[in-house]
Amino acid sequence: MNASSNPKQRALVAGLILIGLLIVGIFGWRTARAFREFRGQRPPPPLAAEPMETDVTMIRDWMTIPFISKMYHVPARILFKALDIPEHKNKEKSLKQLNEEYYPEVEGFVLEKVKATILANQPPQMPTVPNTTAGP
Numbered sequence: 001m002n003a004s005s006n007p008k009q010r011a012l013v014a015g016l017i018l019i020g021l022l023i024v025g026i027f028g029w030r031t032a033r034a035f036r037e038f039r040g041q042r043p044p045p046p047l048a049a050e051p052m053e054t055d056v057t058m059i060r061d062w063m064t065i066p067f068i069s070k071m072y073h074v075p076a077r078i079l080f081k082a083l084d085i086p087e088h089k090n091k092e093k094s095l096k097q098l099n100e101e102y103y104p105e106v107e108g109f110v111l112e113k114v115k116a117t118i119l120a121n122q123p124p125q126m127p128t129v130p131n132t133t134a135g136p
Contacts, residue, residue, distance in 0.1 A: 054122065056115040061096035065114070068095075072118045082117040083110060 053071045069076040080087045085102055093101070099110040 056118050059095075059111065059115055059118075061099070061108075061111050062094050064092060064094055065098075066091050068114060068118070073123055074118050074121045078121055079114055079117055083113055 056072070059068060065076050065079050068074075069079060076091070077087060080090070083098070083102070085098060090098060095110045095114060099106075099108065103109040
């Protein structure tokens with residue numbers, strides 16, 4: 001007897017193929033749905049849209065100059081110039097490391113100089129408009 005002509009075997013193969021197609025269809029539908037939802041997400045707003053920090057007392061000696069520059073909207077080159085420190089190879093160093101390397105005789109000099117420079121060079125902050133709705 002030929003194995004390919006056995007009706008039970010044919011039914012079993014056809015059933016397994018249908019089950020496989022059903023599984024592929026279900027997961028394909030779920031993938032397409034997830035993809036549509038993912039495409040609907042918007043990227044986060046740019047860093048410039050974040051409110052500018054104005055309180056220099058929040059600056060700590062573990063922070064780096066590029067980090068402080070972004071938070072307080074003062075260019076890093078201005079901070080490095082005020083400290084009389086080269087920007088090259090110093091971007092990754094904390095204020096404490098910069099102080100130990102360039103001004104070891106004066107503790108906290110870099111931290112205080114950065115605070116004073118930021119206060120002197122902060123751009124004016126845009127006034128905020130309260131969110132009001134018009135009444136009837």
